[in-house]
Amino acid sequence: MVWLRRTTHYLFIVVVAVNSTLLTINAGDYIFYTDWAWTSFVVFSISQSTMLVVGAIYYMLFTGVPGTATYYATIMTIYTWVAKGAWFALGYPYDFIAVPVWIPSAMLLDLTYWATRRNKHAAIIIGGTLVGLSLPIFNMINLLLVRDPLEMAFKYPRPTLPPYMTPIEPQVGKFYNSPVALGSGAGAVLSVPIAALGAKLNTWTYRWMAA
Numbered sequence: 001m002v003w004l005r006r007t008t009h010y011l012f013i014v015v016v017a018v019n020s021t022l023l024t025i026n027a028g029d030y031i032f033y034t035d036w037a038w039t040s041f042v043v044f045s046i047s048q049s050t051m052l053v054v055g056a057i058y059y060m061l062f063t064g065v066p067g068t069a070t071y072y073a074t075i076m077t078i079y080t081w082v083a084k085g086a087w088f089a090l091g092y093p094y095d096f097i098a099v100p101v102w103i104p105s106a107m108l109l110d111l112t113y114w115a116t117r118r119n120k121h122a123a124i125i126i127g128g129t130l131v132g133l134s135l136p137i138f139n140m141i142n143l144l145l146v147r148d149p150l151e152m153a154f155k156y157p158r159p160t161l162p163p164y165m166t167p168i169e170p171q172v173g174k175f176y177n178s179p180v181a182l183g184s185g186a187g188a189v190l191s192v193p194i195a196a197l198g199a200k201l202n203t204w205t206y207r208w209m210a211a
Helices: 002-026 029-063 068-089 103-115 120-144 149-155 179-210
Strands: none
Touching: 002 029, 002 068, 029 068, 029 103, 029 120, 029 179, 068 103, 103 120, 120 179
16 A cells, blocks of 8 residues: 555645645735736745745655755645746736746755755755755756846736735846845745744654544
8 A cells, every 4th residue: 555655645745745835826926926026025035935845845854855945846836836827817017927946946856865864953954054045046047048028017917916016127136136135045045944843843743644
């Protein structure tokens, strides 16, 4: 029955990864990405790196298989691309949604777990740090490929956004000079305790299953 248990684990990962992506969409984060990235990129970086690391490390430790974190991030990416296609089908431009880049950071988490011979604490400390450091870099590269985020924000206002979240022009230098550096620094610090939380949730899950 080992195959059944493993299949159940991976199906469980699919369900939770899809729900994590739904949380991102419903929270407005992937819409927020295109609208606000130039003014609040640090906030975006922290939210995405912590959201990724808590789910990815939870299921990586749950299965004990290096590669599970990348699998988790891949499901989130595919599902968000489906949402992007849905908006495009409704008549919005292709650049209306910029899909966050989760996969490379998840790969670094998997590589850490594999290289340290499945050491949980190394995955939490080193892997969490790498996720927080790398995600803002990959996402800024991704953002630079968008034609004009501010044009998309002002020309196609979001019907679901309240008035106080109307996109604003960026104030360069007023809040920070390097959003990638600040996002990476803050993400690296915060992703470690969030990764520890994911690992602790895994322990609680095993205790619950054994009860």
